[in-house]
Amino acid sequence: MESKSNTYSVDEFAEFLSVSPQYVRSLIRQKKLPAEMVGSIWLISKDITSDPNVMMNIKVDVSDQIRKEKKSDSPIALSFFSGAMGLDIGLRKAGINVLLASEIDPDTRKTIILNHPNIGLIGDINKYSISDILQYANIDDKNDIDLIIGGPPCQAFSTAGKRKGFEDKRGNVFLEFIEKAIKLKPKFIVIENVRGLLSAPLNHRPHEYRGKNFPPLSQNELSGGALNFIIFLLEKANYKVSFNLYNSANFGSPQKRERVVIICSREDIEIPYLIPSHSESGEFNLPKWKTFRDATNDLVEDDQVYIQFPEKRLKYYKILKEDQYWKDLPIELQKEALGKSYYSSGGRTGFLRRIAWDKPAPTLVTNPAMPATDLAHPEKDRPLSIQEYKRIQEFPDNYEFFGTITSQYRQIGNAVPISLGYSIGKHILALIQKKKIKNSFKDFKYSRYLNTDNVSFRKEFAKRNESKIREEELLPF
Incomplete structure (x- = not known):
């Protein structure tokens, strides 16, 4: 064994990692941390701190990091609620440079750094100012950000849950994301979320307090109230908003995964829907959906x-x-x-x-x-x-x-299929470059549901809310 000056005790290594001594002992028991028993104490070689594979395996979390490359080829994007970065890989494949990821889960943060070692990385967006975000992305406020993209936590809007929307703390982080995205002033904002967002209320009223013995639902309690409020915030900040519900199989994914994709432009332009690359049975002379066999047969x-x-x-x-x-x-x-x-x-x-x-x-x-x-x-x-x-x-x-x-x-x-990310990236790139996007797929069935686009949504929501309401009454706080 090396001399004591070249080793850590359990307590010293715990202090180095900012964890408890019990955690260090559990790493030794699980054989994740090389150590040697000398007498009645464990000693850990200081050399392992320079081994990135060992350190990645034993740290509870990786630290935030400033993007390691100063150069930032345009177009550039900042990613929030990045997860394992399926969406971001698709963007990069399309030619959009993702400079920053944001994620709070320790394992997923390690996954990000393992595969994208030079990327900027931050955690909970509530804890970072606009200047912090720019610092970690390694860009200054003179850079024009092309795209802010994010998939805020969807459980608050899922049809499988209690659907508390913005009353749920996960729903509130959605509003924090929109607020920060607007302050960063990107040319485009893309928001990805579950189908349940189309029908989630802004304020949830329990079902036992509805019906003929109770007052009618207010606009904030109506189905679709949460999305209506999101549109209100974005349009108030002068963003044009378009969205639809998309089945990822229509974009080359071997998976029937339906997600709402909201595309927002700082310019007053018409935003077409995403252009499909596949169809279920070859409609519109497109290739048929990819299958599980196609994806895994080898x-x-x-x-x-x-x-x-x-x-x-x-x-x-x-x-x-x-x-x-x-x-x-x-x-x-x-x-x-x-x-x-x-x-x-x-x-x-x-x-x-x-x-x-x-x-x-x-x-x-x-x-x-x-x-x-x-x-x-x-x-x-x-x-x-x-x-x-x-x-x-x-x-x-x-x-x-x-x-x-x-x-x-x-x-x-939890990831976004990479083909869907690629289709979003190609679409945004064409809009950035002011190319004419020809959508010759009139009446294309983007998902198994009807009336899931922004035009239909606005009509349906207006029907549910015939009475006028003052703008400030839309605000939940």
């Missing part, structure tokens, strides 16, 4: 990494075939498999679901082995693997994800 089964289904669930998967789910079981087994959920309302399409070879995958979830959101391989008695998740979301095979297997599933499952 993967080797022995190389797949995945979590396991509980043994009691495997009993049913051994009966189910490709593209089947719980309703394809005999009736008695349906009741046995679902238990009380069998008698609940709703489609319950996520239970015991084998995906199809020759269709796009369903929307990836953050864990493919949860009881109500199973994503099983078409033939193998297992959930989709990490490698299959990466292919479906179109991450390069050599893209590294930090963390446990469940953390990796979550990071990949």
